[in-house]
Amino acid sequence: MFSSTRGNVQGNPSMDDLRPYLPSEWSNEERIRTLMGPMPTAQDEVARTARLTFWTAAIHHWCYVTKKFTFTFQESLSAFRRGTQQPLCLSDVLLHMNRLGEVVPLDELPLGEQGEESWVGWGRRVFISAPSRFAWNKVKQALGANNINSKVFVDTKLLQDMCEAVLKSYWKLSLDDHIAGNKPLTFASLYSKVGDCVGSADNLHLVVEALVHNGRAATTVHKDMTYVKLAVCGDLQKPVITQVEIAENELHVAQKGVANNISQLEHEIASLQQEVMLALKAKSKTKALLLLRRKKRSEKSLATQMGALENVNTCILQLQETQINKQVLGAFRSGVEAIRSSIAGDSSADAAATTMDELQQVLEECQDISSLLASGVSSQVTDVDDDTLEEELDQLVTEDQDLSSIDTNLANHMQGLKFPEVPKSNPLASVRELSSPSYSPP
Template identity: 25%
Template sequence: MGSIDKKSSLLQEILPVDWHNDERMGFLMSAFKDRSVNPKSWDAKLKFWRVLIEEYCVHCKQVTFDEAHLKKTFERDGCVPACLTPVIISLKNDGKVVPVEEIQKLGYHGQSWSSWTTEKLLKTPASFAVNKLWSALGYDSSASQSTTEKLVSIPALQSYAEEVLAQHCPDHSAHNASSQVMILADVILKEPNKQFAELAIMWLCRNNQAIVEDTMSPALVKFGPNVQISNVDRQTISLQRQEIALTRKLHELEEEKERCLAEIKAYLAKGMRPAARNSLKKKHELERRATKLSDSLANLHVMISQLKDSESHAQVIGAYKNASAALKAVYKDTGLNEDNVANAMDDVEEALELHDEVKTVISKPVGPMSSTLDDEELEKELAELLEDHEEAGPPGGGTSEFDINKLPSVPSSPVGAKTLNTQASQL
């Protein structure tokens, strides 16, 4: 199906269905004709290539390209597309692609991307309108505009920049999230494509997702929303560079000490004891220097750790201050203070007292009985009834006292029901 089939699987994933239709692709690969002949077909062809180019750049992380690169990429059965110039011009008119030098000219400290785009549209509206007019009429505008320049796909650059940001600052969506300060050159060198990485960092800087400080050497970079490079960051980088230099020097001393040891053994083997003694002195001197370097390196580690702790402590204090301010704002907005709370509690107590009074009133008896009888009369009558009951004694003329001595003794043999009844009647 052509040379594009030999490319990576990433390209295969974005190829549309029409790519496998020879007749359809014959039309899509040909140059643009007059739009007035078939406007619908002309627009569909333009849309096909615009969508395919954008998807290719984003999906394959191809941040920059030129027309020659696209022709080679989309070569099919030995045939390259002859219609890419108007497509590229159309993408430029819509701000989907921009020249590489336009982004590099703004650098890391240029205006934001949105304001830059707006300014470009306001400064050069005539050329944009002319390009659109030429395309609408179906004329080939390649005669007046060259597409050999290197271009940047804005959607691809944005996607790549987001990956770089997520790599160095995974929690970049969180409040006050930031990465550690790093040396810009080290970050760029670790990326597979140095130019793409540089453009991505420029994009992040102009969208307030990173900051670069290149006023002194080495240039520093820090990732995160609205971050700043503090003096602690600069001192940390300075100490880390000294740490790297001391580690390298310590490694060199260890290698030199090993060479001295080898020399000592060689001199002894040859019977050259004075030379061996001199090499041994040199070895002891190297060991002394290495010990001092190790101590200095340990001190650097402590200082770097303390600097990092101080920054984290500052962040904690900042969080405390923000929380305190938020709490005060809540009290201010809601009018909460000691007097208001005390007044509210008094109101609650009054409401509860009112509730108890209402319950008492509701529980009073109602009707004729409530007006003729009161509690004292009822208590007096109950006392008289109790006194009469005690004077009369228990029913049947018996005594009210219980004598346990009059109970029968416990039988030693089984007792029948008749005997039990007889004993019961005698009680």
């Protein structure tokens, strides 16, 4: 239904409509004129279904292409305006999509952290609040009082797809960057990673709130900065942001900032050193002294920054060691629980003695089998006299010495040989003269 085909704007046929989300039917004047009309009556079920199907798909495609999670009724009218003509059935289409849950008013969309709900609250919400709200909406629609002009709608299908896309994109980038574990990020850092998926920071904020409501993300505010932690792929537990993780993140940010300051100071000191040398060459002693004072102040600041960096690195190492110790302690506790569960059965002294007797019997049987196997192999091996082995070894040594003497004599004989000298003239030249026709014998 949707393609890159463009129609012409009604009232100005020479102007091409460059809106990329428009359906392919946009160039069909007769069909679009019909689709732009009011919603057919309930008796004409075929035409009504076709109108709803077309505009529902068109609105979803518009939201997908433009990455527009939220929109108003007036924005949808402007998006599908055709010259001076607007789709007259769009209000009925939005109400239909709202009933199906494909678009939901922003103030009715469940977002953010879910509080603990009691059984009484759950029963009130399911059996009283939801049916009452649905009935009241039906009454307002029947009376024509359901005003959608002031509402901001959310495309729930697009929101759900973008939530999955953000999770996949984030974890793909995390694997490519070799990030160990799941660490909380600031909202700005998360947007720099997955901003291409959602389009805008407001869209990402809506996605994060939806993920938090579904238990796939966690957020917290620390020093006017929002931290976000996404769930691990395949993990059904809701993520939790701890103070240790926030402290570690702040320490890494401080480490990076101090390292940048040190790099700038080192570059400044090297530049001042060069300027001092140039001033001395120019016989400007006063300027050289001023530059030298600046260099000393920069060196003092560099020493301070180096100490700060060392302190930050020490704090990060101590924090990491604390986490490792916590993991080791947790492993010990798990081991203790495993040992307790393993000996929770029949672990009396009599049972242990019986088990040891059975073990000893099995070991004795294994030892008997090993002895039999060893004796069988040794009986098949022929004993060899040590004197015979020594004679064979002496013979091998004698043969090796004979071969070495032959090689030595051959090398000495080769040293006495001399190769003939290389001729200075071509020996075949006389043969060519005798065979030439102009040659006459003497």
